Amino acid sequence: MSELWQQRAKAYQSEILKYLKYVLNDHLVLALLFFGGGLGLAYANWLKTLQPLPNYGLILVATVSFLLTLPGQPVLLLKNADPVFLMSQEKNISAYLRKSLRRTLISVLIPVGIGILLLFPLLALAYHQLFLVVGVILTVILGSFTNVLIRYQGYYFAGSRWDWKITLLIDAVIVSLIMRFPLIAAVLMLGWLVLEWQRLNHLMEKGSFNWQAAVDAEQKRMGRLYRFFSLFTTVKNLPVKAKRRRYADGLVKFLAGKSSMFSYLYSIMIVRSGDLGSLMIRLLIVGMLIVAYSDQEWLKLMVGALTTYLIVIQLVDVYRPVQANSMVQVYPVDAEMAQKGLLSVLKRIILLSAILLTLAGCVTNWSLSFLGWAIVVQAITAWLLTQWLVPRYIKKIHR
Numbered sequence: 388m389s390e391l392w393q394q395r396a397k398a399y400q401s402e403i404l405k406y407l408k409y410v411l412n413d414h415l416v417l418a419l420l421f422f423g424g425g426l427g428l429a430y431a432n433w434l435k436t437l438q439p440l441p442n443y444g445l446i447l448v449a450t451v452s453f454l455l456t457l458p459g460q461p462v463l464l465l466k467n468a469d470p471v472f473l474m475s476q477e478k479n480i481s482a483y484l485r486k487s488l489r490r491t492l493i494s495v496l497i498p499v500g501i502g503i504l505l506l507f508p509l510l511a512l513a514y515h516q517l518f519l520v521v522g523v524i525l526t527v528i529l530g531s532f533t534n535v536l537i538r539y540q541g542y543y544f545a546g547s548r549w550d551w552k553i554t555l556l557i558d559a560v561i562v563s564l565i566m567r568f569p570l571i572a573a574v575l576m577l578g579w580l581v582l583e584w585q586r587l588n589h590l591m592e593k594g595s596f597n598w599q600a601a602v603d604a605e606q607k608r609m610g611r612l613y614r615f616f617s618l619f620t621t622v623k624n625l626p627v628k629a630k631r632r633r634y635a636d637g638l639v640k641f642l643a644g645k646s647s648m649f650s651y652l653y654s655i656m657i658v659r660s661g662d663l664g665s666l667m668i669r670l671l672i673v674g675m676l677i678v679a680y681s682d683q684e685w686l687k688l689m690v691g692a693l694t695t696y697l698i699v700i701q702l703v704d705v706y707r708p709v710q711a712n713s714m715v716q717v718y719p720v721d722a723e724m725a726q727k728g729l730l731s732v733l734k735r736i737i738l739l740s741a742i743l744l745t746l747a748g749c750v751t752n753w754s755l756s757f758l759g760w761a762i763v764v765q766a767i768t769a770w771l772l773t774q775w776l777v778p779r780y781i782k783k784i785h786r
Contacts, residue, residue, distance in 0.1 A: 456530030470598035481591035522569030649728025675747035741765035
């Protein structure tokens with residue numbers, strides 16, 4: 388089992404490095420440098436306003452410290468077939484899990500360490516003695532380790548001692564003590580860590596491992612990683628899932644309109660798809676934020692039109708998988724119905740986008756001139772997209 392872990396850890400590391408070269412490209416690194424510099428300057432200026440530290444300063448420190456104890460998803464590297472092929476090795480799974488636990492604890496130190504570095508100036512203002520700052524840091528690190536141990540306990544049928552709500556409550560109570568007694572908080576967190584470590588050791592020796600729960604958790608973790616990497620490059624292992632979203636039934640009915648066969652199909656694909664629906668929402672939110680916080684009227688109009696254009700460009704590709712389905716070709720319906728259904732859905736999306744972007748622009752800069760120009764610009768954008776761009780895209784697919 389130890390050799391199996393080594394093999395999978397090497398394969399996992401090489402896969403992550405392969406995708407990271409696409410994520411950390413020159414453009415993103417340059418943008419992050421400027422973004423980080425701007426945030427650092429704003430953070431430094433904000434800290435100057437906290438001298439002396441106001442009453443809510445310690446509450447802010449405790450809140451951020453509590454949040455820093457929560458990261459730490461176990462890195463199990465289990466496969467779907469493991470419950471079948473490794474069932475006979477269940478007695479030796481503890482050796483595999485111990486290496487997994489070591490890898491997880493090391494990976495947890497990265498986000499926690501970054502958070503502590505960002506929090507350190509605030510800690511220096513709140514606590515004027517070094518040993519108190521060390522007490523806060525130890526409480527955060529030990530708390531993050533404790534939560535990781537509790538998550539590993541959940542992969543056994545016996546599970547953890549307490550429900551996750553009680554676990555969060557205990558964590559919050561101990562972390563809240565750093566506002567007055569950082570060293571006591573660190574000692575209590577260390578004691579809790581020792582208890583959970585003993586509990587996990589007992590489960591590894593005598594407990595029954597829940598293979599399916601562990602495999603499902605690992606598949607969800609890898610799915611989140613793949614979805615993040617898919618924002619920058621094509622990911623072959625990305626699972627495609629359609630999720631039922633009852634809260635979006637109203638949106639589906641609105642997009643489908645009179646609910647012809649294809650318009651309803653396109654609406655369902657956009658809303659239930661984890662990629663298209665979330666991409667549309669992200670583009671719309673970013674566009675609304677830029678429009679809302681911009682002081683230049685011409686920039687608001689340009690960003691609004693560009694956001695609508697980008698949304699349509701991303702969503703128009705929903706036409707391709709429908710036409711690639713051989714069963715669509717034998718449906719007893721008019722061939723142009725699919726095109727009309729797509730245009731109907733896109734028109735409603737454009738209308739919704741135009742309304743939200745215009746309202747966002749009016750929040751900070753209300754004027755009749757902006758409202759009139761926004762309607763004109765969005766109308767021209769909608770006409771160009773529906774009468775020229777989308778029909779050309781459809782013709783290109785049918786060639």
